Amino acid sequence: MGYLKALTATGATAMVLMLGACSGGEDESASAGEGNEGEKKVEFMHLWPEGNSAQHHRVVEEIISDFEAENEGVSVDVEVLSNEQYKDKVKVLSSSDELPDVGMTWAAGYLEPYVSGEKFAPLDDMLDDGLREQFVEGTTEGYEIDGQTYGLPLELNTANVYYNKAIFDEYGLEPPETLEEFNSVVDTLNENGVPPVALGNGDSWTGSMWYMYLADRLGGSQLLTEAIESGDFNKPELIQAAEEVQNLVDNDTFMQGANGLSDQEAKSSFMNEQAAMYLIATWDLPNYTTNEDVPQEFRDSVGYFKFPTVDGEGDMDSYVGGPGVGMFVAENSDVKEEAKAFTKFFVEEWGERAVTDVGIIPATKIDPESLDLPQMYVDVLNDLNSASNITLYADVQMSADAADVHLNQIQALFGGEVTPEEFTEAHTEVLEGE
Amino acid sequence: MNKVMSNKWMILLYMSPALLLVGVLIFIPLILSGYYGLMEWDGIGEMKFIGLENYIRGLQDGMFWTSVWHSTLLALFSTLSLILYLAVSLVLASKIKGAGLLRKIYLIPMLLSSVAIAQLWIKVYNPSNGILNWILMRVGVENPPSWLADPNIVLYAIFLPIVWQYAGFYILIYYAALKNIPETVIEAARIDGASPLQIALKIKLPLIREVILVTVVLAVVGSLKYFDLIYVMTNGGPNGASEVMASYMYKLAFSVNDFGYGSAIGFLMLIITLIATLFIRKATSSDEKLQY
Structure with missing residues (x-):
């Protein structure tokens, strides 16, 4: 028993020393502002x-x-x-x-x-x-x-649809300019068993960008921002945008199980050439231009197009994005x-x-001219210079409370759990309460 | 030694390190979170006292009760899976060939970190590239489900890795308990002509009853406050379909910036867990101690 006693005593001493050491640390960090010798x-x-x-x-x-x-x-x-x-x-x-x-x-x-x-x-x-x-x-x-x-x-980021030129060429497809053309691209890809769009809506800000763009094309660049400010989502264009999202889902636009995938998983399907398109902001540009870890062949085969108009409605120079x-x-x-x-x-x-x-x-x-930049950067920077508007991501615009509702509702919308009307009502409810 | 132990001050001195740690790390935060629950607080700015408003709001919050239901389902599921663990342990403890190796294999998931397990199962469940759907398609299933995207199955899809994760832990406990049963008792039963099944059900199980009760409490309490895999795999989604109490609490406090309400939910969670524990103890307590 004697050694046990000694052991406990050592333990207790160690504890006291430890506590002492901790409080010593506190003092040090408190004076960190001044540092040594001024x-x-x-x-x-x-x-x-x-x-x-x-x-x-x-x-x-x-x-x-x-x-x-x-x-x-x-x-x-x-x-x-x-x-x-x-x-x-x-x-x-x-x-x-x-x-x-x-x-x-x-x-x-x-x-x-x-x-x-x-x-x-x-x-x-x-x-x-x-x-x-x-x-x-x-x-x-x-x-x-x-x-x-x-x-x-x-x-500063703007979202564009990136696409795999090799896949597009294989099926004789052109980057679409209207939603109609986009849908026919999707149909062709589906007929050939290629998942058209990589989307990881488990992180629902990704799906939010699709909704935001549709709202922008249908109702103009200020519609969504104004709705968030006023708290009134009960606008025909906002309901229609939600309908369009569900039409896209019904048309098998997005890869299977998108609601349960992370953005990272969606990105890797795009980068492994399993999906043909991917809507993401410009922070991903290095992956398609300069990042040496990505095979050169893939980087060369990526192009981008601006989010299409809805039957000619909407301004293609209006972007979703922001700082x-x-x-x-x-x-x-x-x-x-x-x-x-x-x-x-x-x-x-x-x-x-x-x-x-x-x-x-x-x-x-x-100044893009003075720097040696990949062509895609020059294009994106030029787009940016001629941008008519950049709408800040909806979940960033909203308070944390409302953003949580928005992101949940986006998942519900893509999953077909709510109707477009219920979707906008849920937004009105939480935004009005603020 | 006796002289030392009769001195109350010495007892206090020896207890103080543990008492201090438990106090600082468990009881003070517990009381504080109950206290924060009385506040309207975003976790950053000023606090405002609002009485029991957060607690009342919690009791009326449909999403909270959904998460309670999901946690209860998990508790039920883990308790039922104890039967499976017990069956495996009975087999392992009956001196079959390779028992040692099998025991080590069952223990492996417990050695992995939760995040690694989550990442592993996210890949297994991937709807287009995952091995599970690959197998299902090979055996002729036309449209295998998107496990983590379908609100009707996502919860069960996460339960499975949880059951897998804790198998080693419970098997280890049962195995040790079964190995502790004196060989003489089993020998005697065998001489009396008992079949292996009778020995298992009538001799072994009653003898490790206490251990089983402890594991039931562990499984229920562990399930009610479960967080890790759910947070990493779905973060409660899609649209709350896999939200449990702990993930809901975390979401409120850290993503919605409602620290006061999150704390209140945390405190309600503590109360629910306490009630469940008391209930189990009450339902299973008995004075008779089995002896052979």
Whole structure:
């Protein structure tokens, strides 16, 4: 029994030491703002881990080391988490008032609780200081709440239908311009046993884009945005768009079991040439152009077309899309000046490197002519310049509450569980209550 | 040793590390979540006290009761599958050839992380490329179902991997309990002319009754608060068809930003689990202790 006693005693001592060590850690992080010898430390959290976003990760590292080289006495402390973990952690940190000085945020609905909780700093002074001109028009608006801007966008995405030229050629198909043509393409593909469209509606924002485009073509580019603002979804065009979605489903447009697949699974069927078309935003461009991990043969065989009109109705230059992630500065930051300087530096540096090294479309203006870009980028950038409108993703526009209803209803609509009328009524109900 | 143990302060000292851990990690969060349930709170900004409103809203929320029903179904399903585990253990414990190897094979799913299991089964269930539908089509099924997309079957499609995941755990428990039965008792029964089936039903099962009761409680409680595979495989979808209590709670707190309501749902879940546990204990308690 004697040794047992000794063991317990050791255990207890170890525990006490552990607790001591923990509290020691607290002290250290509390003084992180000042750092040693007057050096200022800017805490920065982003969501591009080396594992799944190697190119993003590398560019971020480069920008940080450039910033540190130019700004003596300021260092940047980085923490990286992947998307979902990032969202959870930011939430927990903000409720205990320990947000990093600079971090990533999303637009509109996501931003709102952080702004009303006064966690993010308004950044209009930076924009007025010459930064505003550098952004593509309209991109910062998604981050505006009550006339103040709380985030600076890094990406700008528009959704297009990507298609496999090899499959299209095999069956003598042309990229469709109207829904009628689109349906006949779908029929031909189905007759030949090729799943026409890859869709992972398990992540229902993917199906939402189909609905949004149909609403846009049928009722004009402002219809959906206005309906979300006013809370009234009871519009004939919105009901008709829901009907069109169900017509597409009934016509076997989407691959089997789409409601249970993730976007990732849908993407891999498109990339394994099992499905002919795929509606996705421009963040996927590298997969069809520069990404060396994707076989050259496949990249060469991908083209894209704008979402078709519905029997000639609608404007093909109106897009579904919007800014992706943006940067925020914490309201309670100890080093706000430096944090803002870093954010400004980052946004300015990001633009060109984002398109050449990462392969995404940045929210800041760039000159496609001066850069050596794949043709698809040049085309997309030109489309963007002639875009008449970009409608922000519906689930981003809405509050979290309404977005949850919207996404569930989208799955129900694709699954045939609700009628188009029930679909719009459910939206009216949740949006009116706000 | 006796002298040490009679000193109440020493007892407290030795208990304190465990007490502290249990308190900090379990009881304080428990009380806090009950408290947050009284608030209107998005998890970020200011809290506002609203009394029992969240709890009342929960009791009137159709989606919550749907998730309770799904969790109950899972509890029922896991309890029934205990019979299967028990049957396997009885066979394994009766000294068949290769029992050791089989036991290790059954244990493998338990060594995998839930996320890996979920990814594995997502691939098995893939409607066009998955192995399950591939086999079904080979044996002549024309239109095999889209397992995770069909609201009528998605729940059962997820139950299957859950049953598979926990097989090793329960088989291990039963196997150990069965191995603990003294050989002499079984020998005596055999001499009296009992058949292997009679030995299993009349001797072995009554002797491990206590263990079986414990596993029933474990299975029911584990099912009621189950989360992992459902979160990864469908996240409660499509349109809530596979939502269980824990996934609904998570969705409310973290995606819908309704931390107060999510906490209230979590607390209701605790109460439901407690009631279920008490009910099982009550229904199965008996004073007579079996001895041979």
